Amino acid sequence: MGTEGNPKLLRKLAQRVKELRExxxxxxxxxxxxxxIHFGRIETGKRDFSVSTLxxxxxxxQISMTDFFKGIKE
Incomplete structure (x- = not known):
């Protein structure tokens, strides 16, 4: 899968995953x-990933999906 849909959102999701891992x-x-799960591929923000992976x-x-998305800046 590519990032044709919304690369800006994908970068924000990737940044959030990295932030929480660190x-x-x-x-x-x-x-x-x-x-x-290959976190390195996700954290580059270049590869889309599924909701089930998230x-x-x-x-x-140990974070809810609600809290995950609350941490993403608009």
């Missing part, structure tokens, strides 16, 4: 080893 003191490698990330980082 806040949890996790490296991309730790997060990948724990989840099988849900897995939120569960892993």
């Amino acid at each position: 806040k949890a003191n996790l490296t991309q490698e730790n997060a990948f080893n724990d989840t099988g 849900k897995k990330i939120c569960v892993y980082l």
Whole structure:
């Protein structure tokens, strides 16, 4: 999948994932080893990812999806 739809939004989502991962003191490698999700690809903001992947990330980082989106600036 590309970023044709809304690259600006995708960058914001990517930034939020990175912010939360770093806040949890996790490296991309730790997060990948724990989840099988390639955080590096997501955090570049160049690759789209699914809602189910986002849900897995939120569960892993112990944050609700509501709080995840509250942290995204308009």
